[in-house]
Amino acid sequence: MSFLRLTNVSRKYPGQNLAAVNDISFELQKGEILSIVGENGSGKTTLLKIIGGVEDTDGGEVRLLGELVTGPAYNLVPGHAEIKMLAQDLRLMPKHTIIENISYNLRGYVQEFQDERLEYLISLFRLQGLENKRPAQLSGGQQQRAALASALAEEPALLLLDEPFSSLDIMLKDEIRHKVIRQAREDGDTLIFVTHEVKDALSLSDKVAVMKAGKIVQMDRPQAVYEQPRDEYVAYLFGSVNLLSANDLFRAFPELKKNKDLHWNDKVCFRPGKISICASETGINHGLVIGADYMGDTYELEVEVEGVVLKVNSKKCYQRGDKLGIYIHPDDIHVLEE
Numbered sequence: 001m002s003f004l005r006l007t008n009v010s011r012k013y014p015g016q017n018l019a020a021v022n023d024i025s026f027e028l029q030k031g032e033i034l035s036i037v038g039e040n041g042s043g044k045t046t047l048l049k050i051i052g053g054v055e056d057t058d059g060g061e062v063r064l065l066g067e068l069v070t071g072p073a074y075n076l077v078p079g080h081a082e083i084k085m086l087a088q089d090l091r092l093m094p095k096h097t098i099i100e101n102i103s104y105n106l107r108g109y110v111q112e113f114q115d116e117r118l119e120y121l122i123s124l125f126r127l128q129g130l131e132n133k134r135p136a137q138l139s140g141g142q143q144q145r146a147a148l149a150s151a152l153a154e155e156p157a158l159l160l161l162d163e164p165f166s167s168l169d170i171m172l173k174d175e176i177r178h179k180v181i182r183q184a185r186e187d188g189d190t191l192i193f194v195t196h197e198v199k200d201a202l203s204l205s206d207k208v209a210v211m212k213a214g215k216i217v218q219m220d221r222p223q224a225v226y227e228q229p230r231d232e233y234v235a236y237l238f239g240s241v242n243l244l245s246a247n248d249l250f251r252a253f254p255e256l257k258k259n260k261d262l263h264w265n266d267k268v269c270f271r272p273g274k275i276s277i278c279a280s281e282t283g284i285n286h287g288l289v290i291g292a293d294y295m296g297d298t299y300e301l302e303v304e305v306e307g308v309v310l311k312v313n314s315k316k317c318y319q320r321g322d323k324l325g326i327y328i329h330p331d332d333i334h335v336l337e338e
């Protein structure tokens with residue numbers, strides 16, 4: 001039996017023409033970490049809320065370990081005992097201190113475990129010195145750290161996080177998100193998180209679900225959504241990409257004609273990092289640098305080859321007008337399905 005199973009789940013809000021979530025089905029196994037990404041309004045939060053039992057569906061069903069998860073229309077207290085959802089709007093108890101907020105979620109455990117877990121969470125989320133303050137006395141980022149600590153306290157069967165790291169300082173963001181996900185992984189927790197940060201989706205999850213207009217357009221391993229996107233939308237969502245017709249591909253790389261059986265108007269794509277640069281004299285294909293953007297660790301070059309402009313990653317700095325040779329391995333060319 002799968003841990004979580006969604007079957008044909010749909011939700012159309014009153015007054016909306018299009019469904020916010022449209023006929024979604026997927027399964028998740030215990031211990032898997034899934035991220036949900038997609039443009040604004042694509043239905044990510046609605047999907048998460050349905051899974052958490054805090055939003056109703058118009059059709060389809062959600063099952064956790066075979067048991068039906070129902071929405072607020074069927075429950076006096078919305079939500080599911082085994083599922084914890086941390087929404088963008090933080091839910092700390094306003095009249096209680098931070099330590100009381102976290103402890104509340106630990107009340108069912110033996111004292112020794114409570115003390116140990118409390119100390120661990122205070123330190124993990126850098127809440128030392130804030131333990132006895134109330135939420136209103138904390139900044140937005142501190143409140144988010146406290147809410148994360150409180151959500152992680154009780155180790156629910158399924159943890160749902162909606163943009164969990166959005167208001168953290170840039171300095172703490174990396175540290176905390178890696179710690180949270182690493183901890184979830186070590187504990188064997190099952191976790192679904194919505195994020196706008198595609199880097200987080202790629203680096204922290206086992207699977208990525210890409211949403212567009214209420215549908216999941218691709219759900220796959222991070223490497224697959226990045227390197228083998230199903231369509232242009234998925235390709236562009238994950239950053240810089242070369243997207244061109246087979247015709248243009250063969251103009252820039254004529255040697256590929258013997259390896260790749262493509263129709264002239266097939267759409268192909270590959271990331272800028274897949275192109276190798278070699279000395280102009282030795283390179284099979286001669287390119288001219290027409291632009292160079294500094295990206296930190298690398299430069300992203302715009303290189304023109306036989307009238308085709310390609311994005312190319314380079315460790316070395318090139319100037320406009322420089323000549324270089326480029327090469328790509330045939331296996332690194334991905335043909336889009338649509």
Ligand SMILES: Nc1ncnc2c1ncn2[C@@H]1O[C@H](COP(=O)(O)OP(=O)(O)OP(=O)(O)O)[C@@H](O)[C@H]1O
Pocket residue numbers: 013014016020038039040041042043044045046047
């Ligand atoms: N309570 C609501 N009532 C009516 N329409 C809603 C409600 N909540 C969301 N919607 C609409 O449903 C669609 C999906 O919204 P949702 O918040 O799920 O998308 P999202 O992908 O999470 O967006 P974002 O990235 O902006 O947070 C949008 O068109 C939104 O306007």
